[in-house]
Amino acid sequence: MAEPLKIALAGLGTVGVGVIRLIDANAELIARRAGRPLHVTVVSARDRSKNRGVDLSPYAWEDDMVILGEREDVDVVVEMVGGSDGPALALARTTIEAGKALVTANKAMIAHHGLELAGKAEDKKVALKFEAAVAGGIPVIKALREGTAANRIERVYGVLNGTCNYILTVMEDTGREFGVVLGEAQAKGYAEADPAFDIEGTDAAHKLSILAAVAFGTRVDFASVATTGITRVRAADIAQAAALGYVIRLIGMADTGGDGLFQRVQPHLVHCDHPLAHVDGATNAVVAEGNFSGRLLFQGAGAGDGPTASAVVADLIDIARGETGPAFSVPVSELEPLAAAPTGHRRGRAYLRFMVADRPGVLAEITAALRDAGVSIESMIQKGRADTAGEVMVVMLTHEGPESAVSEAVRLLDGSPSLSEPPLVLHILDN
Amino acid sequence: MAEPLKIALAGLGTVGVGVIRLIDANAELIARRAGRPLHVTVVSARDRSKNRGVDLSPYAWEDDMVILGEREDVDVVVEMVGGSDGPALALARTTIEAGKALVTANKAMIAHHGLELAGKAEDKKVALKFEAAVAGGIPVIKALREGTAANRIERVYGVLNGTCNYILTVMEDTGREFGVVLGEAQAKGYAEADPAFDIEGTDAAHKLSILAAVAFGTRVDFASVATTGITRVRAADIAQAAALGYVIRLIGMADTGGDGLFQRVQPHLVHCDHPLAHVDGATNAVVAEGNFSGRLLFQGAGAGDGPTASAVVADLIDIARGETGPAFSVPVSELEPLAAAPTGHRRGRAYLRFMVADRPGVLAEITAALRDAGVSIESMIQKGRADTAGEVMVVMLTHEGPESAVSEAVRLLDGSPSLSEPPLVLHILDN
Numbered sequence: 001m002a003e004p005l006k007i008a009l010a011g012l013g014t015v016g017v018g019v020i021r022l023i024d025a026n027a028e029l030i031a032r033r034a035g036r037p038l039h040v041t042v043v044s045a046r047d048r049s050k051n052r053g054v055d056l057s058p059y060a061w062e063d064d065m066v067i068l069g070e071r072e073d074v075d076v077v078v079e080m081v082g083g084s085d086g087p088a089l090a091l092a093r094t095t096i097e098a099g100k101a102l103v104t105a106n107k108a109m110i111a112h113h114g115l116e117l118a119g120k121a122e123d124k125k126v127a128l129k130f131e132a133a134v135a136g137g138i139p140v141i142k143a144l145r146e147g148t149a150a151n152r153i154e155r156v157y158g159v160l161n162g163t164c165n166y167i168l169t170v171m172e173d174t175g176r177e178f179g180v181v182l183g184e185a186q187a188k189g190y191a192e193a194d195p196a197f198d199i200e201g202t203d204a205a206h207k208l209s210i211l212a213a214v215a216f217g218t219r220v221d222f223a224s225v226a227t228t229g230i231t232r233v234r235a236a237d238i239a240q241a242a243a244l245g246y247v248i249r250l251i252g253m254a255d256t257g258g259d260g261l262f263q264r265v266q267p268h269l270v271h272c273d274h275p276l277a278h279v280d281g282a283t284n285a286v287v288a289e290g291n292f293s294g295r296l297l298f299q300g301a302g303a304g305d306g307p308t309a310s311a312v313v314a315d316l317i318d319i320a321r322g323e324t325g326p327a328f329s330v331p332v333s334e335l336e337p338l339a340a341a342p343t344g345h346r347r348g349r350a351y352l353r354f355m356v357a358d359r360p361g362v363l364a365e366i367t368a369a370l371r372d373a374g375v376s377i378e379s380m381i382q383k384g385r386a387d388t389a390g391e392v393m394v395v396m397l398t399h400e401g402p403e404s405a406v407s408e409a410v411r412l413l414d415g416s417p418s419l420s421e422p423p424l425v426l427h428i429l430d431n
Numbered sequence: 432m433a434e435p436l437k438i439a440l441a442g443l444g445t446v447g448v449g450v451i452r453l454i455d456a457n458a459e460l461i462a463r464r465a466g467r468p469l470h471v472t473v474v475s476a477r478d479r480s481k482n483r484g485v486d487l488s489p490y491a492w493e494d495d496m497v498i499l500g501e502r503e504d505v506d507v508v509v510e511m512v513g514g515s516d517g518p519a520l521a522l523a524r525t526t527i528e529a530g531k532a533l534v535t536a537n538k539a540m541i542a543h544h545g546l547e548l549a550g551k552a553e554d555k556k557v558a559l560k561f562e563a564a565v566a567g568g569i570p571v572i573k574a575l576r577e578g579t580a581a582n583r584i585e586r587v588y589g590v591l592n593g594t595c596n597y598i599l600t601v602m603e604d605t606g607r608e609f610g611v612v613l614g615e616a617q618a619k620g621y622a623e624a625d626p627a628f629d630i631e632g633t634d635a636a637h638k639l640s641i642l643a644a645v646a647f648g649t650r651v652d653f654a655s656v657a658t659t660g661i662t663r664v665r666a667a668d669i670a671q672a673a674a675l676g677y678v679i680r681l682i683g684m685a686d687t688g689g690d691g692l693f694q695r696v697q698p699h700l701v702h703c704d705h706p707l708a709h710v711d712g713a714t715n716a717v718v719a720e721g722n723f724s725g726r727l728l729f730q731g732a733g734a735g736d737g738p739t740a741s742a743v744v745a746d747l748i749d750i751a752r753g754e755t756g757p758a759f760s761v762p763v764s765e766l767e768p769l770a771a772a773p774t775g776h777r778r779g780r781a782y783l784r785f786m787v788a789d790r791p792g793v794l795a796e797i798t799a800a801l802r803d804a805g806v807s808i809e810s811m812i813q814k815g816r817a818d819t820a821g822e823v824m825v826v827m828l829t830h831e832g833p834e835s836a837v838s839e840a841v842r843l844l845d846g847s848p849s850l851s852e853p854p855l856v857l858h859i860l861d862n
Contacts, residue, residue: 022723026583029648032761033580131578137724139578146577147562147570149464150744152457217460275730278709285728292453293568293731293741297716299706300727310724313581321756330463 002036005320008068011080012045018305034320041073069095076101084108105132111206111222118327127324129315135284137307138300145329151290153215157253160207162282162302163198164250200229201265208252224340225263260341273431344404349428354394362418373409435470436751439499442511443476449736465751472504500526507532515539534746536563542637542653549758558755560746566715568738569731576760582721584646588684591638593713593733594629595681631660632696639683655771656694691772704862775835780859785825793849804840
C-alpha cells in the first residue's frame with residue numbers, strides 16, 4: 001500500500017473532533033477506498049488543555065496553526081477554525097503557498113475568498129476542497145462539479161440552512177411564533193446564541209454563492225445575493241400557506257436564465273407537491289436542473305459533526321486518490337464574471353401579506369395600488385382580527401406576472417398609515 | 432488545451448443518439464470542465480442506413496463493433512448495445528484487453544460480469560465506468576463511490592425501476608388494475624413490448640446488486656437478490672395501503688447488518704412520511720445510510736435518453752480528467768465475498784393480504800395459522816365482496832416480528848382451499 005496521507009487538523013471543535021473520530025472508526029475501509037491510509041499527524045487549536053473527549057496524544061501539537069502547512073509531516077491541512085478572514089484565511093493562504101492541499105468546511109471564507117484561494121491552488125497545483133462548506137454531509141459539490149458535469153445547469157436551488165428549516169418546521173407543527181421557537185431552538189442547541197447569520201439568511205447566501213459558481217462556472221459573487229431571512233414570517237403566514245396547499249421554506253435560488261447571474265435567498269411558498277416541501281427539520285436539500293439530466297434532488301443532514309466530518313473526509317479521500325482538479329470545476333481564469341441579473345423582468349407568482357388597520361377604505365387603498373402597478377390578483381383572504389387589537393391580516397396570491405409590478409405596488413404603499421408594517425412579499429415555488 | 436479524448440460509440444439507439452446530441456450541445460462547457468474536448472471519432476451499430484435523426488457524417492463508421500477498442504483513433508469505448516452477454520460483453524472484453532477505457536450503461540452486463548471486467552480493467556490500468564447503469568441521470572454511483580466514501584454504509588435502498596414506479600403511481604392515481612395500466616404504459620412507450628425484465632423486478636435487481644457492491648465493498652452478487660415484481664399488486668392493495676397512510680413502491684434494499692449480504696427487490700408499503708413515498712412516476716431515488724453522514728437521498732429521472740446520456744458523459748469527463756480508480760470503489764481483490772444473508776431472523780412489520788372464499792370458518796383458519804406461527808396482528812380489515820363473485824379481501828398489518836414467522840404462517844396456509852391465491856406479503860418501510 002502507498003504512503004499514508006499526512007493530515008493536519010486546525011480547529012478542534014465538534015467538527016474537528018468528528019473528523020478524528022471518523023478517521024479512527026472507519027480507518028480500514030477508508031484506506032481501501034483511498035488506496036492508502038489517512039493519518040492525522042498534527043493538530044492545532046486555541047486551547048491545548050481543553051478536554052475534548054478524544055485522545056490527542058497520538059498527534060503532534062502545533063501552537064502556531066498558521067504554519068501547519070509548512071511542516072514536513074503534513075500533506076494536507078483541514079481548516080475547521082471558521083470565520084471568513086483572520087486565522088482561517090491566514091492558514092489557508094500559507095498552506096497553499098507551501099504547496100499543500102487544503103480542505104475546509106468554511107463557507108464564509110470560500111464565499112469571500114474562494115476565488116483567490118482557488119487561483120493560488122491552481123498555481124501551486126494543489127487541491128482546494130470544500131464539500132463540507134455546503135449542505136453538510138450531502139456530497140453536492142461533487143455532484144455538481146463532477147456528477148452533472150455534462151450539463152448546462154439551468155437552475156440550482158434548495159433548502160440550505162438547517163436552523164431556519166428547523167424553526168419553520170416547528171412553527172408549522174406547533175403554531176408557535178418565530179421568537180418563541182427561536183428561543184427554544186437556542187436552548188436545545190439547534191440555533192446559535194447569536195443566530196443572526198442563520199436567521200437573516202447570510203449562511204444560506206454563502207452556500208448559494210458557492211453552489212452557483214460550481215454549477216454555472218461563474219465567479220463566486222456573494223455580494224450580489226439578494227438576501228432576506230425568516231424573521232418576519234408569522235405563524236399566521238404559515239397557517240395561511242398551509243390552507244392554500246403550501247409550506248414556507250427559506251429557499252436559496254440561482255440561475256443564469258435572465259440577463260446575468262440571479263441569486264436570491266428568501267422565504268418561499270413551496271407547493272406541497274414539490275420535493276422541497278417534504279424537507280423537514282434540520283435537513284438540507286439541493287435541486288439542480290440540468291439541460292440533459294433534468295431535475296435532480298440531493299437531500300440529507302445539513303449540519304452536525306458526523307455529516308460534516310463525512311464530507312471533510314470524502315475530500316481527503318479524493319486527495320489521497322490524486323484528485324486535484326479545479327476547485328470550482330473549471331480553472332478560475334475561465335469562470336465567467338457574470339454581472340448580477342436585474343430581477344424586475346422575472347416573472348412569477350407571489351404571496352403578499354398586509355397587516356392593516358381595521359377601518360373602512362384600507363382594502364380599497366391596497367387594491368388600488370396593486371391595480372396601478374399592474375398586479376393581477378388570483379385570490380384574496382382577509383383574516384378576522386388578529387390577537388393584536390385592531391390589526392387585520394390581508395393575504396393575496398398574485399397571478400403570474402413580472403416581479404417589478406409587485407415591487408412597484410409595495411413602493412406605492414410605502415408609508416401608508418393604513419399599514420402597520422411593510423407588506424411581506426414571498427415568491428412562490430410551484431411544482 | 433490538451434489532446435481531445437477520442438470516443439467510440441457502440442450502439443445508436445436513443446441513448447447513443449442522446450450522447451451524440453449532448454456532446455454536441457454542451458461541447459464548450461464540457462471541454463472547460465474536462466480540461467480537454469470530447470471528440471466522438473467513430474460509431475458502430477447494426478444498421479448503418481437507418482435514419483436516427485442525427486448527422487453521422489462527421490464520424491467514422493465501424494462495421495465490426497467488437498474491434499472498436501483496437502482502433503488507433505479511440506481512447507474510450509461507450510457500450511450502449513445492451514444485453515448481459517453477446518456482442519456487448521465481447522466488445523467490453525476486447526476494449527479493455529486493448530488497454531482502452533470502457534463506459535457502459537449496461538446494468539445486466541455489470542450485474543453478471545462486472546467483477547471480471549473490473550478485474551481486467553485494473554490489470555490494464557484503464558477505467559471501467561457505469562454511472563448510467565443505475566438510476567439514469569442520478570450520479571449515485573459517484574455519490575457512493577466517492578461522495579460517501581468516508582462512511583460505512585449501513586443500508587442502501589430505493590426506487591430503482593421507473594416503469595414499475597410509473598405503473599404503481601398511475602394505479603394509485605386512477606384506481607385502475609395492473610394489467611390495464613401496463614397496457615397503457617406500453618402504448619405510450621413507458622413500458623417495453625416485453626415488460627418482464629421491468630415488472631418482474633429483474634432490472635431493479637441488476638441495479639441493486641451493483642449499488643450494494645459499490646456501497647458495501649462486497650462482490651457483486653446478482654444471483655442472490657430475492658426478487659418479486661409488481662404483477663400481483665392489485666388496485667385494492669393500493670387503496671388499502673392509502674387508507675393506512677402508505678403508498679406501494681417497488682423497493683430494492685440491501686444491507687450487511689445481518690449475517691451476510693442481504694439483497695431484496697419487492698413491493699413495499701412505504702409510509703407517507705418517508706421521502707420515498709413522494710417518488711412518483713418514472714422517477715428513481717436512492718437512499719444511502721452512512722454511519723457518519725446519516726441518511727442521504729438522491730433523486731431524479733431514472734431513464735430516458737437525456738438523463739442516461741448525462742450519466743455516460745459524466746463518466747467520459749471523469750476519464751478525460753484522468754480519474755481511473757477501481758470501478759467498485761476498491762480493487763476487485765479487496766471486495767468481500769459476502770454470502771447471502773439468511774432472512775428469517777430479520778425483524779419488521781408486514782402487510783398480509785388474503786383473497787378468500789366468502790364462507791364461515793375462513794378467518795378462523797387464517798388467524799389460527801398466524802397464531803401457530805407466532806405472528807402478532809396489529810390490525811385487520813375485511814373488505815366487502817370484491818367484484819369477483821364470492822371473493823373477499825382480508826388485509827392484516829403485523830406487529831414488528833421475525834420474518835420467519837410470517838413465512839411459516841404462509842407455509843401453514845399453503846394449499847388451503849379457502850384461499851383463491853397465495854397470500855401477498857409486502858414488507859413495510861416506515862420512516
